[in-house]
Amino acid sequence: MARLSIVRHCVREARDGLWRNPGLSLLAAVSIGVSLYVVGLFGVLAFNLHRFVEALGRETQVQIYLRDDAVPGQVETLRRELRTDPAVAAIRFVSRDDAAERFRRTFPAIRDLPGDLGDTPFPASFELELHESARDVPSLERLAATYRGAPGVEDVRYDPGWVQRLGALVALVRRGGYALGMLLAFAALVTVATVVRLTVLARGEEIEVMKLVGATAGFIRGPFLLAAAVQGLIGGLLAIGALVLTHRLLENSDLYRANPFLSIAAGSFLPPLAGAALALSGAVLGLVGALLSLRRAAVN
């Protein structure tokens, strides 16, 4: 019963505290919202790039180019061997026409170039998708060595480096986002702490009375902590709302349609769990800011 009474007190006092200084409450919420919005922007970018790199990593890792004079029997033998190779997860045969079509799709501005050159310059190939365990450089080298000399094979190519480099770029984006986010989060923390401090100072008389009539530190601090957590949660929700809005606006813009990079970098929104975590981290930021402030204000 006593606990319930304290909870009720915390809720009522927190609510009154938030309404008493709506401007300050909004300032704290918005400052948290801005920092989480920036974290969220980088999060969306890193999430999409990561998905893109992962998809690329899953796709072709090795191309086996066939000689123009390879006979169907040689191609079939090679296909059988590849199917039974334990390193190979999937194979895809790309005919010369498929390759030309792919070129035209990827580079629409110079789509007529292969035709201008006469016969299609692209060789037929097998594109191999490898098992996770076979994506390291030694495995790739072994695979290349095995098939390079096979009948009908012109060349075997692989380049794990660019996938790794793209992965490193994603990590950099993510780290940059976190660093900037942390910087802004620190600024938000200082704002929340200042707001709580001001509130504590404004309610100094009340806190003194509470202490003198036997209130515990938890009883005094509870409403401040709850109010700060609510401010943080509001900030987190504002950030999520702004992120959704930004994403929608971007998706419907001409810029987005004209720039394929944007569809790679911001094609999908954050998964629901990450969005919820972002909103909740606002509450945590608010709590931490209030705790720091209350420690300094010595309301125990």
Place this chain on the structure above:
Amino acid sequence: MIRLFHVTKKYGRGIIALSDINLAIEKGEFVFLTGASGAGKTTLLRLLFRDEIPTSGQVMVNQQSLATLPAGRIPYLRRQMGVVFQDFKLLPRKTVFENIQYATQVVGLSPREQRARTFEALEMLGLSHRLHNYPEQVSGGEQQRMAIARALVNRPLILLADEPTGNLDPDLALEIMGLFKDINAHGTTVIIATHDREMIRRMGRRVISLDHGRLVPGPVH
């Protein structure tokens, strides 16, 4: 119940508020603490509810040394006491009812108990008609009675009052003293700081006199 051993309290710039105080107050006693302004009455009361700690010496309440009392236990010490402050310390944003109820809420009583105790205290102090008023809307005397009601609402073991009748007319002051006597009759130890010598004379209770932070020797200590 209350023991002070060689208690000295100094503030900055060498101000000595209390000097080498030794005294004992037994459970259920009714004691007046008297002396001129600045004699150390308020400081002594503040030492008792651990709002201050002595520069040297020991303050014991209920066989507990207040100097070594962990911070987390201070609220529980204070819950055994009701304190009437000289400046009332009422909360301006809360009504008369809420000001009193607040003290019951702090100690974690159920809402039903909070209301019952609050009404009881308001009734006892003649404030039932002022429930919904704010402190600034009631007279000085009524504010003082609010402070007393808040001190009593949790039925404390010890009642400390700093000039509790300072703003009251003589009749009301007598009435309040009568109330303190009743509370004392129910076993509460009452310590009242006052410089109202006439009141002290009328009540005929034990008197502890302070002068410039020192106990004035005499058989009444």
